[in-house]
Amino acid sequence: MSVNTSMIAVIVLGVALLPLTPSSAMQGLGEKVLIFPYETDFSFVALIPQKEMALRAFTLCMRVATELPEEREIILFAYRTADYDELNVWRERDGRVSFYLSGDGTFFHLPPLTTFRTSLCLTWESRTGLAAFWVEGKRSTYQVYKPGHSIRPKGTVLLGQDPDKHLGGLEAQQSFVGEMTDLNMWDFVLSRSMIQAWHYGHKVPKGNIFDWATMEYELNGNVMVVDDD
Amino acid sequence: MSVNTSMIAVIVLGVALLPLTPSSAMQGLGEKVLIFPYETDFSFVALIPQKEMALRAFTLCMRVATELPEEREIILFAYRTADYDELNVWRERDGRVSFYLSGDGTFFHLPPLTTFRTSLCLTWESRTGLAAFWVEGKRSTYQVYKPGHSIRPKGTVLLGQDPDKHLGGLEAQQSFVGEMTDLNMWDFVLSRSMIQAWHYGHKVPKGNIFDWATMEYELNGNVMVVDDD
Amino acid sequence: MSVNTSMIAVIVLGVALLPLTPSSAMQGLGEKVLIFPYETDFSFVALIPQKEMALRAFTLCMRVATELPEEREIILFAYRTADYDELNVWRERDGRVSFYLSGDGTFFHLPPLTTFRTSLCLTWESRTGLAAFWVEGKRSTYQVYKPGHSIRPKGTVLLGQDPDKHLGGLEAQQSFVGEMTDLNMWDFVLSRSMIQAWHYGHKVPKGNIFDWATMEYELNGNVMVVDDD
Numbered sequence: 001m002s003v004n005t006s007m008i009a010v011i012v013l014g015v016a017l018l019p020l021t022p023s024s025a026m027q028g029l030g031e032k033v034l035i036f037p038y039e040t041d042f043s044f045v046a047l048i049p050q051k052e053m054a055l056r057a058f059t060l061c062m063r064v065a066t067e068l069p070e071e072r073e074i075i076l077f078a079y080r081t082a083d084y085d086e087l088n089v090w091r092e093r094d095g096r097v098s099f100y101l102s103g104d105g106t107f108f109h110l111p112p113l114t115t116f117r118t119s120l121c122l123t124w125e126s127r128t129g130l131a132a133f134w135v136e137g138k139r140s141t142y143q144v145y146k147p148g149h150s151i152r153p154k155g156t157v158l159l160g161q162d163p164d165k166h167l168g169g170l171e172a173q174q175s176f177v178g179e180m181t182d183l184n185m186w187d188f189v190l191s192r193s194m195i196q197a198w199h200y201g202h203k204v205p206k207g208n209i210f211d212w213a214t215m216e217y218e219l220n221g222n223v224m225v226v227d228d229d
Numbered sequence: 230m231s232v233n234t235s236m237i238a239v240i241v242l243g244v245a246l247l248p249l250t251p252s253s254a255m256q257g258l259g260e261k262v263l264i265f266p267y268e269t270d271f272s273f274v275a276l277i278p279q280k281e282m283a284l285r286a287f288t289l290c291m292r293v294a295t296e297l298p299e300e301r302e303i304i305l306f307a308y309r310t311a312d313y314d315e316l317n318v319w320r321e322r323d324g325r326v327s328f329y330l331s332g333d334g335t336f337f338h339l340p341p342l343t344t345f346r347t348s349l350c351l352t353w354e355s356r357t358g359l360a361a362f363w364v365e366g367k368r369s370t371y372q373v374y375k376p377g378h379s380i381r382p383k384g385t386v387l388l389g390q391d392p393d394k395h396l397g398g399l400e401a402q403q404s405f406v407g408e409m410t411d412l413n414m415w416d417f418v419l420s421r422s423m424i425q426a427w428h429y430g431h432k433v434p435k436g437n438i439f440d441w442a443t444m445e446y447e448l449n450g451n452v453m454v455v456d457d458d
Numbered sequence: 459m460s461v462n463t464s465m466i467a468v469i470v471l472g473v474a475l476l477p478l479t480p481s482s483a484m485q486g487l488g489e490k491v492l493i494f495p496y497e498t499d500f501s502f503v504a505l506i507p508q509k510e511m512a513l514r515a516f517t518l519c520m521r522v523a524t525e526l527p528e529e530r531e532i533i534l535f536a537y538r539t540a541d542y543d544e545l546n547v548w549r550e551r552d553g554r555v556s557f558y559l560s561g562d563g564t565f566f567h568l569p570p571l572t573t574f575r576t577s578l579c580l581t582w583e584s585r586t587g588l589a590a591f592w593v594e595g596k597r598s599t600y601q602v603y604k605p606g607h608s609i610r611p612k613g614t615v616l617l618g619q620d621p622d623k624h625l626g627g628l629e630a631q632q633s634f635v636g637e638m639t640d641l642n643m644w645d646f647v648l649s650r651s652m653i654q655a656w657h658y659g660h661k662v663p664k665g666n667i668f669d670w671a672t673m674e675y676e677l678n679g680n681v682m683v684v685d686d687d
Contacts, residue, residue, distance in 0.1 A: 033371075035359075035371050035373070037371075037372065037373040038373075065369070065370040066370060067337065067338050067369075067370050067372075114338070115337060115338050115339060115362075115369040115370045116364075116367045116368070116369065117368075178370045179370050179371060224357075224373070226357070226359065226371070229368070229420055229421040262600075264588075264600055264602070266600075266601065266602040267602075294598070294599040295599060296566065296567050296598070296599050296601075343567070344566060344567050344568060344591075344598035344599045345593075345596050345597070345598065345599075346597075407599045408599050408600060453586075453602070455586070455588065455600075458597070458649060458650040
């Protein structure tokens, strides 16, 4: 396994997080894995979307592995604007997986995240409120969550940390430790067959918000970018 | 199942372990399984490497089955030089699987070892420190462990016991009970596809440190060598 | 499922068990399942072997399903001569599966018996003492158990009850409740490939001690013989 030069971790002191002093933006994560090797309150990856995230529907997919204990909450995806947690995905302290659109969240009983990679997608559509997680290409039961709601644009997406205010307020006990790869996001709901195709690594329409292969991103703190094997 | 003549167990008294009085070296374990039938502080198999184990990377694979209870620690592989436990692999008391390079170890949450054979590999590379276990061909989350470290040569590899000093200091409560087979070791990191090929019993490059088919080994105490079925 | 005429249960009072007053012997269980519908101390099936059971090796296979709770001991197979439990197979109170050759037994951690049929084989060879269970065609870890021992002939095989003396002393709390089918027994150790073939329902050499298709048997108490579906 060869390690990208970008793995030379840029340590940013937690106290220096406001304002952010990121490593300069890089592009392209095709065949790469992000490794968050240990618990910190300063390691994260900021993702720069290809278009503004004013969303009334989306599909978010990633492959994720973690060794964190079951009873530890874990931030899996955080999109925040100045005043709101616009779209957060968590593994909760009780093991459930949840997502939040600025306010109370909705909770799903999914198979546990483990040391082996889980393929995880989330779909939501404002019109009906239908929300579901997809694990290894299999859909959870639908829940109806915030029909009519809109996600606001002009925020920041972070992997690895949950900012309690815009670009700050990070907590080690919520941080992600483990591996993430192949994160993609679309501004519409993918069909079952498309999600299964993505799960099996087949060709699917490129994410028009995030496309792992051409992703623009900024590494902060101690995150490694390594070749997938 | 026909039993090799080498199964006539050579009982070495525990007190006589320093210096070792092994059975004479034998060669070749192709299609054979090592059975450690019960808990002892005197049964082990010493493995003679094909080349010195001065290592800055390795892949270690084996198939292993045990009925020992979950809360019992178990030594799975021990390579020790005069002053150091150079490379030890354990199933810990809390069920995690760990490995140690002369000092504190690193711990992985893996599916439990059972009465059925588990295919288990471990990869580590000094340059990056990336370490992972592979269970049935599936990689665990990477951990970053001792980047820059080197494993020292001129030690002894034991299966079945953990020597607390070079060639001595064995403890029954740490001993291995169960079956081991198909142990191979390479001085580099095998690719995912190679590890999966090994898991499925397909042809892979022979281990250049240990190759089960041509393994040179010494039986001590009560260890059986039987035909695999 | 159509019910065989032989299902008209012959109720034998527990107190009348010595001497046995069985229904007359019947033959052939091909495509049939034995159902032990509830807990009794009087329902059992006696199996008449094709040859005397003076054994220095054997393979015993059956398909078995039960809803009995984990902490309840269950007799799975009992072969008893006048003075000895020659060959008993149990699911123990602690969930382990065990077998006994006239004296202390040996215990295996296997996946639990469930409401779904488990394909279960047991192999033992006197020469080496190697004993193993096979679950769904997968072998457990070998245990070394009573090498050199011989099983005595001229006893009785019961399914459903454990006789504490020859042909008597039955206990409801040890009885089998559930389904058994496809029991076969050979006086030698079948190879892995043969056991897997049996598991998958492929053609294997007929059991030379018990062959389900041509089995001679006597029903006692409340046992149903129904078509397998």
